Amino acid sequence: MRVILLGPPGAGKGTQAATLAEKENIPHISTGDILRQHVAEATSLGQQAKSYMEAGDLVPDDLILAMIRDRLTQEDTKQRGWILDGFPRNVDQASFLEQLLWEIEQPFDYAVNLEVPDETLVTRLLQRGRDDDTETTIRRRLQVYREQTAPVIDFYRQRDRLQSVNGDRSMAEVTAALQGTLQENPSTAGK
Ligand code: AMP
Numbered sequence: 779m780r781v782i783l784l785g786p787p788g789a790g791k792g793t794q795a796a797t798l799a800e801k802e803n804i805p806h807i808s809t810g811d812i813l814r815q816h817v818a819e820a821t822s823l824g825q826q827a828k829s830y831m832e833a834g835d836l837v838p839d840d841l842i843l844a845m846i847r848d849r850l851t852q853e854d855t856k857q858r859g860w861i862l863d864g865f866p867r868n869v870d871q872a873s874f875l876e877q878l879l880w881e882i883e884q885p886f887d888y889a890v891n892l893e894v895p896d897e898t899l900v901t902r903l904l905q906r907g908r909d910d911d912t913e914t915t916i917r918r919r920l921q922v923y924r925e926q927t928a929p930v931i932d933f934y935r936q937r938d939r940l941q942s943v944n945g946d947r948s949m950a951e952v953t954a955a956l957q958g959t960l961q962e963n964p965s966t967a968g969k
Pocket of ligand 1: 787809810811813832866867871919
């Protein structure tokens with residue numbers, strides 16, 4: 779199974795992706811997690827990415843694209859698939875991913891959009907308390923989401939590969955809904 783999980787910051791992508799990855803026994807690929815690890819280890823990539831992450835801005839594509847190519851060509855992703863969380867974050871990244879998946883012959887099954895209203899997002903992000911979850915950064919991340927990431931939803935809708943799941947429910951209910959969606963036949967996606 780190869781799944782792209784979309785949704786605004788605070789929609790629960792990370793939690794749901796981790797749960798699904800465990801249930802399906804596939805790698806959970808979170809660009810945010812990979813970047814945080816680089817920052818923690820103070821690698822060259824981490825040092826370059828840090829200020830963008832602290833500001834709630836997107837890390838430049840040239841850094842992200844090399845990182846995702848590297849991750850998606852590792853051995854574990856060839857076996858049972860993967861679940862992508864936090865990538866693609868803009869239409870250029872979505873185009874790059876389309877080309878990359880074609881090249882490495884790994885077509886994805888679905889892009890699933892977790893839909894959550896703004897009020898819920900802010901409450902959830904403030905409760906989460908990650909380093910980059912201050913009120914200013916949260917506001918910036920939501921703005922970046924609306925301007926740069928939301929158009930990615932249309933990218934997949936146009937390709938008839940988009941599914942939507944109501945993410946404004948308990949964690950278990952969202953997991954069940956996601957699993958239900960993923961068990962449907964891919965040929966019915968977006969209908
Ligand atoms: P996340 O854990 O997905 O909320 O990501 C945390 C931060 O990492 C974001 O606010 C961005 O600064 C950066 N980031 C994660 N994924 C990407 C991406 N695909 N493109 C650019 N920046 C990203």
